[in-house]
Amino acid sequence: MKASDLFVAQLKEEGVEYIFGLPGEENLDLLESLRNSNIKLIVTRHEQAAAFMAAAYGRLTGKPGVCFSTLGPGATNLVTGVAQAQLTGAPFISISGQKALIDNWQGRFQLVDVVRMMEPLCKKAVSITDPGMIPTVIRNAFKHAEAERPGAVHIELPEDVAEEETDAVVQKKSEIKIPFPDPEIVKKAAALICEAKNPLIIVSSGANRKAIAKELEDFARSTGIYLVHTQMGKGVVPDDCVYSLFATGIHARDYVNCGIEGADLIITVGYDIVEYPPYLWNRELDKQIINIDFVESVPDRYFNPEIEIIGNIASSIRELAANIPEKREFPIFEHTRLFIDEKISAPARKSYPPLPQTVVMNVRKVLGREDIITLDNGIYKLWFSRLYKTYTPNTVLLDNALATMGAGLASGIAAKLLHPERRVLAICGDGGFMMNCQELETAVRYGIHVVVLILNDNAFGFIKWKQKKMHFEDFALDYGNPDFSLFAESFGAAGIKVKEGDDLAEVLEKAFSLNKVTVIECPIDYSVNYETFSIELSNFTCKF
Structure with a gap:
């Protein structure tokens, strides 16, 4: 099988529906293989836009968005979109062409070390030096891109590798199930919530998924605990739910801080410090923190959770709700919601x-x-x-x-x-x-x-x-x-x-x-x- 055909076949095995990009000389073999596949190709007018489209695809579907470019200037044009996907937690694969590894008669024309350029911007960057590597490299790339916290992976496909023949075959996609949380940790978290006077939830981008949304709304309604969305968490719980304190805005004190300042315990869900810095809500270091996420948090001076519930977030929230025996009222947050609603609804x-x-x-x-x-x-x-x-x-x-x-x-x-x-x-x-x-x-x-x-x-x-x-x-x-x-x-x-x-x-x-x-x-x-x-x-x- 031709290497570029195998490359596209492995993309198909990974469930790729669309690929966004701008072709060049060095990926014409890949383009021909795409022509003979049922993957839908969206040719853009700039590589940066292709990367932005792939990142949006990743955020909206939860599956890696895929984009491609030629070598040199095409690859450098991808960079901002790659960085955006990485920082926003969008599952994402970028692919670039490259000069021939052997007998490159054009010398250093358009030659940039793309892999080294991409390495600081994404979870992993790799060049395919042998066509037999293709299935494993792509399988590994998709696993890295999808693994929590999702992000960007870059693959380089040199033109002479793309046109070679290979006996390698497609690797089957495996199914991974995120583990359930530790029951003892859930019980400790529930006890801390019950002891708190005014617990409050901050919902961030990592929770912006349908399965989590349902559990989180059910949790708020069963416990009476209010929640605040970050900008990238908007919509996880509908704003007409009486327990929503709407969303944060400017990186400074805002209306929602009336509620945050009154909380003695913050429960972060799918939280990432890159989006809404913890200094904004814990500058006095006076909040106890419970973190609920798929993976452990990265410590920060202002974000050092007492308890972390790690595992499937939807399951964690469901189990936590089951360990909180009664629904409570929180007048400070009820007043905060009325105050914010009045402000944002004013003509x-x-x-x-x-x-x-x-x-x-x-x-x-x-x-x-x-x-x-x-x-x-x-x-x-x-x-x-x-x-x-x-x-x-x-x-x-x-x-x-x-x-x-x-x-x-x-x-x-x-x-x-x-x-x-x-x-x-x-x-x-x-x-x-x-x-x-x-x-x-x-x-x-x-x-x-x-x-x-x-x-x-x-x-x-x-x-x-x-x-x-x-x-x-x-x-x-x-x-x-x-x-x-x-x-x-x-x-x-x-x-x-x-x-x-x-x-x-x-x-x-x-x-x-x-x-x-x-x-x-x-x-x-x-x-x-x-x-x-x-x-x-x-x-x-x-x-x-």
Whole structure:
């Protein structure tokens, strides 16, 4: 069998449905083998976007997303997406081509040591030097990518290896079952919870899975214990559950801290310090901590759990609930929920351009409980994480780990590809959109009817707010933009501008009714950033 055919056959054995990428000379054998397979190929216009799509696929399915590039500049273009997958805990495989290992007549042309470049960014990076290695290397890569905590693995396939013949055969995929928690540890944790005056749960990205979501909501309802979502944990327990304290937002004191400050015991579920630093909720080192996760935690000065329940998280939560004998009331958290709900539901003043609060409310109005938003990175991400009520796991796809710009559109395309039956809205700032705007053509070419909402302030709005907060002069953060509606039309997509007097909800409904790739350009008034994040949140007091 030809080595590249074996490579693709092993990918198929691993359950690969899609592969995202941009071909080059050095992976034409792989491309031909993909042509003869039933794996669906999505050719993007930039390797970074392919990596973002694969990372989004991994987060939405729990299975490794796969992307590929050529050697040299193709591989270097993958780097940001690889880092994003690793830091967000997305199962992910990237593949790059490479010059021939033997008789490389082109010398050092385009030659970069890709494996050494990738090693610090992912769980494992390896080059295939013999075609007989292919099944084992790929099997091992998928096991590493899927193992808790999931992340990125890189494979390099040199062109002369890809074209060789081999007698190696596909290795069968094995099934791994995550062990149940230690019953004695569960009992100790339950006793600590019962002794605590105000226990509170922090739900993070590692818990954003359907099986865990059900158990966690049942746990909250049976024990009366409230919970806070991190940005990447949004939707694990629906926000209309009376025990949800909604979500964290800015990396500073926020409304939700009224509850966190009153807790004497924090129960972290699927928590990773990369996403929501423990300093933000345990800076006084006065919280007892129980950590529930698939794997042991990485110690931090502010995160040193007394007890860790390690094993299948859903089973851990179910067993923990069974060891807590009675439901309790927690007035401090009941008041906190009412306080936050009042704050995030308050109507914003009418203006043109609209305020970010108005944008959030209108998006929530037109999307159903199962519909998906994918957020690029900018100040609007804070507004959505704080104000956008969420009801279903993985319906708010954002990156609060690497927090890279440029991923919102690519993530939206991947989400719509996987869920054509749902409304999918990619929400981008003008800065982030322009970083990978060429992927509009990808969406149009494949008929992936994502709707894109561009919030346009003709500036790097997040950095402008921070610049003002630090009392620096307004400098170097403004720029110009194209007419985004005409820009979209030039790709064959629909383009809509939000004008003064328009109802944003109606504009969004119209965009979804077109059933084609649609870009909405909406100007935004960020004057409230400073008054909210720098003044109000620095001075508010909890009233209970």
